[in-house]
Amino acid sequence: MPQRTVYFVSDGTGITAETFGNSILAQFSAKPRHVRRPFIDSAEKALQVVQEINETGVREGKRPIVFATLVNREVLGIVRSQCQALVMDMFGTFIEPLEEEFQVKSNHRVGRFSDVARSQEYHDRIEAINFSLAHDDGQSARNLDQADVILVGVSRCGKTPTSLYLAMQHGIKAANYPLIPEDFERAALPSLLQPHKKKCFGLTIDPDRLSQIRNERRPGSKYAELVNCHYEVREAETMMKRAGIAWLSSTHKSIEEIATTILRDIRPDRLIY
Amino acid sequence: MPQRTVYFVSDGTGITAETFGNSILAQFSAKPRHVRRPFIDSAEKALQVVQEINETGVREGKRPIVFATLVNREVLGIVRSQCQALVMDMFGTFIEPLEEEFQVKSNHRVGRFSDVARSQEYHDRIEAINFSLAHDDGQSARNLDQADVILVGVSRCGKTPTSLYLAMQHGIKAANYPLIPEDFERAALPSLLQPHKKKCFGLTIDPDRLSQIRNERRPGSKYAELVNCHYEVREAETMMKRAGIAWLSSTHKSIEEIATTILRDIRPDRLIY
Incomplete structure (x- = not known):
């Protein structure tokens, strides 16, 4: 052709x-x-x-x-x-x-991005990226009260790219916090998250897909085993349901779609500016 | 109004x-x-x-x-x-x-992002984000040969957001590596970068702006002092010039503009697909 x-x-x-x-x-x-x-x-x-x-x-x-x-x-x-x-x-x-x-002529300004580098909006985006990086994967519990959104979910369900996207494109301070086997044994949301439930948003994922992703990282590990992935996903969903945290599945969704849904559901104010 | x-x-x-x-x-x-x-x-x-x-x-x-x-x-x-x-x-x-x-009818597919989550291109974007995170700020020297681009420059000149943008939007594996006072004393590019000069790209920044940014992070530190920022920027530019590394100033540019220039100059193949 x-x-x-x-x-x-x-x-x-x-x-x-x-x-x-x-x-x-x-x-x-x-x-x-x-x-x-x-x-x-x-x-x-x-x-x-x-x-x-x-x-x-x-x-x-x-x-x-x-x-x-x-x-x-x-x-x-x-x-x-x-x-x-x-x-x-x-x-x-x-x-x-x-x-x-x-009823005015346009001003023929080149580029949507021209001169933005010194604007407040741009500054906020860069700050949000720094915040999201510092609060990736539960790295830091400091200033969680400053987060706009806290993404929760099992390891490798898509929290990190989604947080960075929210920060980079929308200037959203998005922390992310993993739900790990210890949390499931205690059957309770990590205590650090308790005061911030309202801004938590959960990601879940199809266990088969999760196992596949984890096997790329740590082939043959218990972590990546299908039966373990089933267990973790089930426990995480139960925990989010009990805590009243909204969630969605990242399996067939791009980070753009996930981010848009999160904004619409928990920060609708950020779709208006 | x-x-x-x-x-x-x-x-x-x-x-x-x-x-x-x-x-x-x-x-x-x-x-x-x-x-x-x-x-x-x-x-x-x-x-x-x-x-x-x-x-x-x-x-x-x-x-x-x-x-x-x-x-x-x-x-x-x-x-x-x-x-x-x-x-x-x-x-x-x-x-x-x-x-x-x-000479065909369009197929009315909703959404540029629909079904992308399982495509190779999307997978590569996510991999690039992981790579760029793992190689942020010189954290890891492993697999630098797999990097598409290595951003170099003084601390806080915009390397991290630019790397993440390149990864997220273009699926570019972008490492970033800081140039620090020890490098300036030795007057030599970090030895780890030597074999990869061709894929290095430099960022520089106006010293006044740099001092302002660093003062937000560490107010009153020597690190943030204007005289120190002048010194670091001058030394970094000299070093990049000597090594034959192209660079641009991030002072008045957004990450979108910086990323586009980098692609055009060192990975023009990535503007064609």
């Missing part, structure tokens, strides 16, 4: 073009080649990328698809007029109706 | 709608209120969110703006026909021309 290439062209990082373009492409079964071309912020760079795109089209015998998030008018003009490609001008398409709605 | 609200409505996480909507809104100086409404995947939920949106419009005296990434046709139909709002139908707008280009 002939190859076809999709370009994400931006005068910023191109992350927006790529995120949005990929979610549109997910609607098609075709698997084109993806190329991101960030920081295309001058006529010279525009001409270079246009040449690359046009050569690709000739080579593949199919015109490329270009998702463009270009604020720079000159660059956008070159890409629109000279690319032998299907150009999806993502900003232009939506900015005009918004200018009409707001 | 009257408030106005922007809604991000999706039958998935709404992350795409929010990312894209925000980069468009960044073109305007208005600062509307943001509300994300994820998982709107049934007629019932659609009617509920439409009611919320319409009530908001009445209360604020300005019609809300709705960025919608809705694959579900029924939900999209309800939102489009019943919202008293400016509805930006992000999928519809771009999917039709693509259907024509590909």
Whole structure:
């Protein structure tokens, strides 16, 4: 099957073009080649990328698809007029109706991330990452009262990546705390968590999947054994149910989906800003 | 000034709608209120969110703006026909021309993240997060040969968040290694890094900013003193220059911008997939 290439062209990082373009492409079964071309912020760079795109089209015998998030008018003009490609001008398409709605002209600022590095919001994100790292896997009980969320669950159910994602993308101070066999023997939530039950959120996982993940880490260990995984998951779920902690299964969910559910369920305020 | 609200409505996480909507809104100086409404995947939920949106419009005296990434046709139909709002139908707008280009109908799959949790790509992302955590701040010298990138620089210049971002968003195994006063006295790159120079990338930072950040952590310490920060930054830059390591300054850059530059400069292959 002939190859076809999709370009994400931006005068910023191109992350927006790529995120949005990929979610549109997910609607098609075709698997084109993806190329991101960030920081295309001058006529010279525009001409270079246009040449690359046009050569690709000739080579593949199919015109490329270009998702463009270009604020720079000159660059956008070159890409629109000279690319032998299907150009999806993502900003232009939506900015005009918004200018009409707001009754103001847009200010052509390049990049969603420009100048953010010194903003309070950015500072809070970095602080949240530091907090989540310091409170990974129950490492520290200090300042748990400052946590926005405390993820609980058995070892290797997805707590760490979810905490880091919540911190990095949403500036959420997300601690995570493992539930371990000793807790199950005592049949009680770790005492450190007792005062913070309201901000606890549980993750669980299919025991077969857990066993598979643990076997990658410690092949053949009791820790990874299917029967042990069944035991731990069952005990953890019982404990969370008794403590009134909401939980979800990470088995078929990405960290993005888990994080969004947690926000919706225990910090709906953070979906409004 | 009257408030106005922007809604991000999706039958998935709404992350795409929010990312894209925000980069468009960044073109305007208005600062509307943001509300994300994820998982709107049934007629019932659609009617509920439409009611919320319409009530908001009445209360604020300005019609809300709705960025919608809705694959579900029924939900999209309800939102489009019943919202008293400016509805930006992000999928519809771009999917039709693509259907024509590909000469196939789209398959209306909800959510860019659906079913990804068991894909190889997702597995690699999680592995990369684990790797980056294990190799944070020079913690481990094991398997450095497996790193895709090794970030170097003085303490608190932004290495850790950048490594985690590279891992989480791009599945890049990013180790990070601090340059410390002992290295400057020896006037040599840490010996562990010598065999891996080609995949090293440096971060530097404005000394005033560094002193400010370090003072938040350890107020009044020699570590945070401006004169010491000047010394460390100067020595680190000299060392990176001598070793032929490319670097950039994190002072005015977000982790997204830093990560994109690193990819472009030392792993351009990872912008193509």
